[in-house]
Amino acid sequence: MKCIGFRDNSVSFLVGGQAGQGITRSGSLLGKALMRGGFHVFGANDYPSVIRGSHNFYVLRASDEEVHSQADTVDLLLALNKETILLHKDELTEGGGIIYDEQTELSKGELERGDINMYPVPLNAIVEEIGGPSIMRNTVALGAAIALVGFDAEIMKGVISDTFAGRGGIIEMNHRAVEMGFDYARENYGDGFRCRLEPSGENPGRIMLTGNDAVALGAIQAGCKFYAAYPMTPASPVLHYLAAKDMEAEMVVIQPESEIAALTMVLGAAYAGVRAMTATSGGGFCLMTEALGLAAMTETPVVLMIGQRPGPSTGMATYSAQADLLFTIHASQGEFPRVVVAPGDVAECFYLTMEAFNLAEKYQVPAIILTDKYLIESHKSTEPFDPGKVGIDRGDLLIVDEWTDAEEYKRYKITESGVSPRILLGTRGATVLANSNEHTEYGYTTTDPERVMAMGEKRFRKGNALKKEVEDLNPVKVYGAEDAEVTIVGWGSTKGPALEALKMLRRDGVKARFVQVVYMAPFPAEAVGAALKGGGKLLLVEANRTAQLGALIKLNSGFTFEHFLSKVDGRPFNPGEIYDKVKEVL
Amino acid sequence: MKCIGFRDNSVSFLVGGQAGQGITRSGSLLGKALMRGGFHVFGANDYPSVIRGSHNFYVLRASDEEVHSQADTVDLLLALNKETILLHKDELTEGGGIIYDEQTELSKGELERGDINMYPVPLNAIVEEIGGPSIMRNTVALGAAIALVGFDAEIMKGVISDTFAGRGGIIEMNHRAVEMGFDYARENYGDGFRCRLEPSGENPGRIMLTGNDAVALGAIQAGCKFYAAYPMTPASPVLHYLAAKDMEAEMVVIQPESEIAALTMVLGAAYAGVRAMTATSGGGFCLMTEALGLAAMTETPVVLMIGQRPGPSTGMATYSAQADLLFTIHASQGEFPRVVVAPGDVAECFYLTMEAFNLAEKYQVPAIILTDKYLIESHKSTEPFDPGKVGIDRGDLLIVDEWTDAEEYKRYKITESGVSPRILLGTRGATVLANSNEHTEYGYTTTDPERVMAMGEKRFRKGNALKKEVEDLNPVKVYGAEDAEVTIVGWGSTKGPALEALKMLRRDGVKARFVQVVYMAPFPAEAVGAALKGGGKLLLVEANRTAQLGALIKLNSGFTFEHFLSKVDGRPFNPGEIYDKVKEVL
Amino acid sequence: MVTMQDLATPATNTWCPGCGNFGILMAMKRAIVQLGLEREKVVAVTGIGCHGKMTNYIKVNGIHVIHGRVLPVATAIKLANRELTVIGFAGDGDAFNIGMGHFSHAARRNPDITLVVHDNLIYGLTTGQTSPTSKRGLKTKSTPRGVFEVAVNPITQALASDASFVARGYAGDMRHLTELFKEAITFPGFAMVDVLQPCVAWNRINTYDFYKERVYKLEEEGHDPTDLMKAYERGREWGDRIPIGVFYKVERPVYRENFPVLKGAPLARQKLDGIDISGLLKEFA
Amino acid sequence: MVTMQDLATPATNTWCPGCGNFGILMAMKRAIVQLGLEREKVVAVTGIGCHGKMTNYIKVNGIHVIHGRVLPVATAIKLANRELTVIGFAGDGDAFNIGMGHFSHAARRNPDITLVVHDNLIYGLTTGQTSPTSKRGLKTKSTPRGVFEVAVNPITQALASDASFVARGYAGDMRHLTELFKEAITFPGFAMVDVLQPCVAWNRINTYDFYKERVYKLEEEGHDPTDLMKAYERGREWGDRIPIGVFYKVERPVYRENFPVLKGAPLARQKLDGIDISGLLKEFA
């Protein structure tokens, strides 16, 4: 395995074209091929909320060490139309190349760079020769690209065979497209391109998937048996995946009439004893806030994924942001314990989804997995998931045929821990009364001041126990130097670019640390405090304007940030932006 | 005018009975009579969410100086049933009295106090004699009560005449009931009761009303022409009042199908150029959060009142809490400026509603009036409102027949202040495009990073301007000692009990201050800082568990609270509770 | 066998004396007793309103949810455990104002649940505002000059939404209501019983007297409950004569048949150990 | 007079080539031109979905709101200023899933507005999930084995909700659609036009070819649009023959008549100075 990039051991591709041209698909096929060839990959897409037409692109980065995000620059541009060349030429590294259709007319002024390589390929002509649909031009370009970087066409063809399994004709045509693109580039451009991605000949057995995929798999592994969700970008792929796999997952998967219906259905299923989940984005979460409080009051364990996108309101549906943190933490009237956990990569998406189910059931609280578009729509290669790592813990859920206690069953029994044992509906000898009104231990409505206080305190005791457990769960992760001159602090999807920035700083000899806050509620005040202590200058990195994590840290752990790197145009941070900011701060 | 209480110059009544017995009505009639007799009054009710039956009560306090809340104890109990005696006897002051039906059988053990006066009155017999409905027993008891405190039956009768204007028979019967109760008590109990409320003979011209009344009047005075609200305790009375007065108020008043419909209707009217408002409580506000973000993104000035009650979820519908502050401030996805203002008494309910309308229109943001059940359902006597005090400022709303600018109208014109001029729909020569997607100056959808950033910054500039204006608006009020040993900090309805506690402390010679934070968003960080400085020990008083105002102060102004008095049983603070806590803190 | 006694709870009843809800509660208890259901196998789902207190007064499993959301919760409980008999109790406001968005969708899914609408043509618990079923002209706190809108008609709404069992009962006719409840509960599919429920506190028009004079039984007039168009016609009747009984019923596949996984043990009883996603991971490798 | 040119906007159209929305846009522009409406006096209210882009493509006043909320916003705009012609554009998901709760209520209020439903029987913008109007069996991203539920029927839903003007158009028949839009816009009251709109990206069943073979015009078959029961019957027709045209219309009081204050100048034009609450304060004194 050999990866030679221009500046480091990574190579970056950008596939660009129109919506509806299968850009993301092409980029991820390439990613998967490179992964099978031994490389680590990361791929992210960028597209407007448009079904056909409009510019779309996908950036893919590969390396012989783990890649956490896209790079700042592009080494090889696969331009499926002229617009892509014009829009992205300035992102090309010196010495980089452009693969494009040979018939594209580029007037002199349009490409002012003499420092890059032009690789015209007869994309259209080859597709016509094969007799395939025009979307197959992508595959020709992929063939050419892997030829230029010295990769293996057979691995690419294998990925195509697997992806289109069962659709013989399509596979064959695509294989030919790869070959012809590959051969054309080999013959005409030989070894001229300086980036190399030579496979090791051994598939290391990794998987490449999105955060959405990983959350869906985490839910399946956690024993979620009921999923109801109303479509909303960027969370819809979880619905699509689970709907397609409902038999394998043994899951009831429903698209109901609204987000209100989605969460109340999930709540109904959870009340009946089933692990259940929904997913949405900000606007849908707004509609769920009332039912979130219902889950809290009835102590029903529901799990909910939020995929953030830029607001307010409809905002930019297909872009990314981290501006719903404080809303998520405070949503719904009244005060109650909840879990809010923010994974930072695909593996965390999987394991933390499992943890969310466990915490929801152990503490009988709503649990929210707070993600964003960039995290859940980007692909990353990762080690296969270990199902045993988290396990299933249903807490005080009693699964028995009959209630044999002398004492009548009390749904809201006042206990020291604050957690009242649950039983399955239908258990002989016991009925279960849940109530959105303040209630007695049996669940009957009450406004008696003492009873009301006792029940409220019970719920808060749960919250304290939950907080203790979370402090033990690795709620804050620290990467990089022990004796740091600078500490970058972030959450969720900024983890990727931040880790890449760390790599760059390390190369420069800068001692830097990255602190990832994973649990947002209950807030791991102590762990955050410990992670920030002695970290040198503190730089907060968030994809919002008001430094929302910064507020939580200030409030709970007492640290303030002099430096804040904010990005609010919907695009992910590039590692170089963080790197530059660190340099500025130092 | 003379007010002689047991411990101070105030007298407290409690009228108690069953739901459906007109308890609140009776208490407030008494309050109004006392007000007309020259006294200041405050009255609060307590009732469960039940239409008939169940215990209800109303506490009324009167004094010759301003009264801000109920007292800790009761001087005269008007018990319309036996349950009232048993439930409230312990609240009676030494020397206090109980008016009750003479046929009530009280066994020896049931009333263990020898230090109070029993005033049996033939409530039932008198009503039977008059031939009135049993609810008229209240009026007999009122007659007896005013006799005992030396008040004037004629004033009481005047109030009855005005309240039941046009319903001759009812007025007459109630007049007789007052008289007979009055005469009975005079004859049988003479001057024995030691509290006195002798009228001055001059009506000082005050008004007595609830926070709900004051908000509704504020809306009318502010030129609100459209009100849509879904019934929800404790905010429904605004709907009832405005529906009844729609002609006088020249207002369209609608009860739509849900809170979602309510706020989106308000938004539609506001987009068309009409001042418009809704009101709700936590659960309804949950449903409005999505439209709140829509208002922010489209820059449509909507006004919304929240009446807090204890959550989570349905909680205790007819009780009070202050636990929705952080939810209100952070509600809806994305980040945007908003106004959240928390009045602390009925006068503030009026004036701040007017201010909310002005700020909403000047900055084209949603404005929220954050109240609670205790504030908006309690009665208080106050000086008649001065409509000129706030005035109407519609900001950059251009009301012209024709758009004559050379430049085409841009709904979201980028300006230095961040505020883009509005025009009325229908203006010749201009169309107005509002958009929930991120947009260009004209309102067309865009995801272009630079345009998106510029528009986001424009909205934030508005926020900064708004913040500056709020800092000038008296966003924090300070009461009491300059050189305080202790500073009580609170918001909203805790103002009343806190001011009463201040009175008590002053009597004790304790130098205390009360700081009322009025504006919650934008948060008046500087004004709060100035108010807390040199305030001695800091005591935070909130009707929640997590010290929500405390969090805002810590975050924005850097002050932390060592002492926190929290009340979470749905009942209002009693002044004595705050007083005791201050004594403990000192 | 479960008895009326078994279905009692210690909670104090706080409905107004004379409220139609008493009739509904009693008829429902009788239906449960007569059907011989076990109280552990019955789940009551209630919305917010006076009707919502049902869960306090009947000793079966219960969940008192938020305003308007009875149907999605009830639908999911049934999917989670088909061994349970799931009965929703909603108010007219609950079902047809804030909850309207769920009504047609529940109906077209056809889960095997029952929906009882406590239709008092008014908002009871919030002290007397207009409801979507309030008839034109009704004066309420929020419509002091009288309701302007045409009332929502639960029967034709249900028919237009392809509900498979559509009936109306009257809280003042206990025997008839009990039978209707029994038929609705045992009907395989979505069964709505709209119950005319006098509210003695706030609705002074649609009283016991009002209904006594008008109510007649469809079954006594030879109505054919399989004729949809006839059902529409009867459903529109409201004046001197008001029909009660079954307007329409048709059996069609119930919602759970949509889900292959529900062919096995009830979801709630499925074991969660031994889940193996390795097969699923292959597509990502 | 407004021309087609005047109604153009500089925004780039991003609908898929061949999308039925083009037909709806064109027919609406023609209707506005032919009715001689001023563009400043027209307001378009759009939901979220492909249909929602209408506000970007037609140069009248516009507000692109949130998913499902076209009707309350449109209702209020009309109340605020009756001089405006208010036209709502909603998707099938927008109108009949998340927005279902508003539909019946708007209808029964009868505001003088028009609702155009871009009914492509699918979720377009979110890339092809089932919609409430998707017919049984349609395979979508969220229903890979085919839709199970009975489809919502916009026509009978509208009839059951007492909508006063109920019509269906077809995006492939521009001339007919233009006439329908004109009739709906000038109709005094709530007018719904459900438009069959092929989605070339996601709905491979209900295509132009599908409709071409099936669509027929009610007016050509002597349908009497004042006969409610006939309207129900025609409304249920969906198979080899699919009716378009006006199913039902009846004039009844429009919503604004409920509000005495609307007898004067439009709300939006009322002066706010000189408001005097002293009369109202008396009751509190």
Ligand SMILES: Cc1ncc(C[n+]2csc(CCOP(=O)(O)OP(=O)(O)O)c2C)c(N)n1
């Ligand atoms: C989201 C929300 N909005 C409003 C309320 C207040 N609320 C409680 S019950 C009710 C309506 C009651 O009417 P109905 O559903 O007909 O029930 P009834 O009391 O007549 O049985 C309302 C509006 C609420 N609990 N939640």
Ligand SMILES: Cc1ncc(C[n+]2csc(CCOP(=O)(O)OP(=O)(O)O)c2C)c(N)n1
């Ligand atoms: C509250 C909320 N939930 C979900 C979405 C995501 N969303 C956008 S458009 C749409 C549905 C589109 O379907 P339809 O209404 O039929 O419109 P079409 O695109 O077919 O015109 C959805 C679910 C949203 N914007 N808001």
Ligand code: SF4
């Ligand atoms: S208010 Fe009406 S519905 Fe509610 S308990 Fe009283 S009578 Fe019954």
Ligand code: SF4
């Ligand atoms: S996805 Fe369908 S509805 Fe949307 S623009 Fe494309 S064809 Fe039209």
Ligand SMILES: [Mg+2]
């Ligand atoms: Mg009702």
Ligand SMILES: [Mg+2]
């Ligand atoms: Mg659609």
